[in-house]
Every structure is written in C-alpha cells, then in structure tokens.
Amino acid sequence: MKVLALNSSPRIKGQSKTEILLSSLVAGMEKAGAQVEVVHLRTKTVKNCIGCYTCWTKTPGRCIHRDDMAEELFPAFIESDIAVLATPLYHFTMNAAMKAFIERTLPVLEPYLAQKGEATYHPLRGRHPAVVVLSVAGFPEISVFDQLSSHLRFMYGKGLIGEIYRPAAEAMVLSPSYMKVRDDILDAVSEAGTELVKTMKVSKATMERITQPLGDKEVMARAANIFWKTCIREKMTPEEMRSKGVVPRPETVEEFVLLMKMAFKPEKASGMNATIRFEFSGEQAGTCSFAVSAAGMEETMGPTGKADLVIRTPFEVWMDILTNKADGQTLFTDGKYQAEGDLAVLMKLKELFGR
Numbered sequence: 001m002k003v004l005a006l007n008s009s010p011r012i013k014g015q016s017k018t019e020i021l022l023s024s025l026v027a028g029m030e031k032a033g034a035q036v037e038v039v040h041l042r043t044k045t046v047k048n049c050i051g052c053y054t055c056w057t058k059t060p061g062r063c064i065h066r067d068d069m070a071e072e073l074f075p076a077f078i079e080s081d082i083a084v085l086a087t088p089l090y091h092f093t094m095n096a097a098m099k100a101f102i103e104r105t106l107p108v109l110e111p112y113l114a115q116k117g118e119a120t121y122h123p124l125r126g127r128h129p130a131v132v133v134l135s136v137a138g139f140p141e142i143s144v145f146d147q148l149s150s151h152l153r154f155m156y157g158k159g160l161i162g163e164i165y166r167p168a169a170e171a172m173v174l175s176p177s178y179m180k181v182r183d184d185i186l187d188a189v190s191e192a193g194t195e196l197v198k199t200m201k202v203s204k205a206t207m208e209r210i211t212q213p214l215g216d217k218e219v220m221a222r223a224a225n226i227f228w229k230t231c232i233r234e235k236m237t238p239e240e241m242r243s244k245g246v247v248p249r250p251e252t253v254e255e256f257v258l259l260m261k262m263a264f265k266p267e268k269a270s271g272m273n274a275t276i277r278f279e280f281s282g283e284q285a286g287t288c289s290f291a292v293s294a295a296g297m298e299e300t301m302g303p304t305g306k307a308d309l310v311i312r313t314p315f316e317v318w319m320d321i322l323t324n325k326a327d328g329q330t331l332f333t334d335g336k337y338q339a340e341g342d343l344a345v346l347m348k349l350k351e352l353f354g355r
C-alpha cells in the first residue's frame, strides 16, 4: 500500500504539533507494511489555482502551472492508495497551504455535471486515493474541528476513511504533568496508522485514546495565560521562550501554585514523602504547601500543620529564582530568603519540578 502524507504546518521540525502526530501515524502505517512518503508542503511550491480550467479543456488532467505540485505532488497523490492531509487548525479549518493543495487537485475531476440524488457532482477522471485527515488545535474542545470535519465529509464522502483530531495540542507537549497522557495519545495515533493500513478505518477505542482529555481545561487556560503574559513581558515568541528555557513567571501565589502543579514530575519523587511550605512576604504575601510523593502532589493554600521544609522568602525573590533570573544558592547564602528543615528537599526542588 502506498501512502502520501502531506504536512501543511509552516513550523519547522520539533515545533510542529501536526508533524509530531503525523510522525506517530506514519510509524504505525509503516509498521503495518505501508510504503509512506512524507511531504512537508512548506518546502514545496504549490501555486494557487487560477481557475483557468486548462486542466479540464486544453490539457485534460494536467494543470497549467509548472511547479512542485504539478510535477511531483499531484502525480504522487493520484498514485497513492491513501493520502493523509495533516494540517494545523487555523481559524477553525485547514490552513491555507492545505487548501491550496486541495484546490490544485482539480485535474483529478472531469468538468461534466452529474447527479446523484439531489446533489450535483463532477465525475472522477481516474483514481482518487482514500483520504485521512489529521489536525491539531490549540483550544481544548473537540468541537473546534466540527467545521473541518463537516467540510471534508461533504467533499470526500465515503472516501474519507479516517479523521484524527487532537485538541489542546500545544499544552500536550509543554507541561511535564501531561507527559504520560501525551505518550498514550501518540501511541494511539500510531495504532490508528496501523489500523488504517490494515482495515481502512480507525476503531472507536483508538479514537477515544487520541481525543482523551489532558486535564482540567480551566487550569490549562490559566497556565496558558501566565505563559502568554511572560512572552509579552519578555518580548519573546513561544518558540524563543522554549529554546532559551525561559520559565513563565507567576504574579500571584495562586499562579505559583498552579504552575508548580503543572511542572511537578512524580517520577522524580520516588521514595519521597515530604511537605514543603512556602511563606511568602512582600506585596504578594501568602502561604502555600505541597505534599510531595511518587503518587503525586497535593497542594494547599494557607498555613498547614507540620512541614518538612519551610521556605520563608519575599515572593519576588523566589520568582527570580524560579525563572532563573537569580541563583538560589547565592541568594540563600546572602540571606535573601530562609530555609528551615530538611535541606535535602530544598536541593531536590529543581529536579522535582520541570520547566
């Protein structure tokens, strides 16, 4: 079986969530024996269709443009058994690069008007591959894909054999707390690839794993907003934040607790059972505690009973340490904050909480 997998994200490797999911799908397809060609549309020239109908009249089946689409992609498309259209969700539908590609598949149709029931259609000139759509979105609701799904179902009918949609795709890769779910999602996408090659469909159970929720969407939105505020303050794009390792800066104790929760890595807490209390002073005065163990973390606002480690610090001082603007060790020696209790836990904080 021949598969042509098209990725229309403009982002380069490592940054594109479409590409991350597509890689898993392709791995699953190859595992099932398919021969897959992956094409990143950002590296190809696909001119816009100019509506001249040359491909329907003067040179039937052949476009007037001479570009990568005409010379390379269209021939590969009509020769493939499955075409995977992988697109980021832009303004609740496919992005412009994917739309340009689809419009340029016009030569696959004949100009004649035919009727099926109430509907008018153009007959196919030759063979057309079965279509699989894969899309990722920033928002967490699965309903963000309704328009894309409706459009492609209308256009391809039974020819659309798979729809793989992943909401909250940005959050999926950003927070360490989602890592386990993310791995399961990517594994399910790979499984979908295998199923598509073997059965030309994706099972309900696999789809449920792909679309499983990451976590509380209000928490996700609050964390995202702290992230965006930091981007604006630092005048950095999300990618610059990521590559320079810039940590989002909480502005309140509540925001601090939320980010600590998202950054916690339970696998680093094996054998631990410790409560850490922060007593913040200054404009953002307040107290919060984290009970940490391999099973997870419980956070409490306000004073709690016994704590194994108590950190007394001006809020802004700790935020400087958290965001790597100051060195925790130096500030401790300089007496800018105090730590009381099990200092081994203090030394382990960086390891327990990812970026």
Ligand SMILES: Cc1cc2nc3c(=O)[nH]c(=O)nc-3n(C[C@H](O)[C@H](O)[C@H](O)COP(=O)(O)O)c2cc1C
Pocket: 009, 010, 011, 015, 016, 017, 018, 019, 087, 088, 089, 090, 091, 092, 093, 136, 137, 138, 139, 140, 144, 169, 170
């Ligand atoms: C121009 C633009 C429009 C977008 N529109 C939506 C949208 O309508 N709904 C949504 O949930 N996410 C939207 N997003 C977010 C992207 O879908 C999300 O960042 C996705 O992970 C991008 O995929 P990529 O990393 O493969 O490029 C938009 C992003 C951009 C840049």
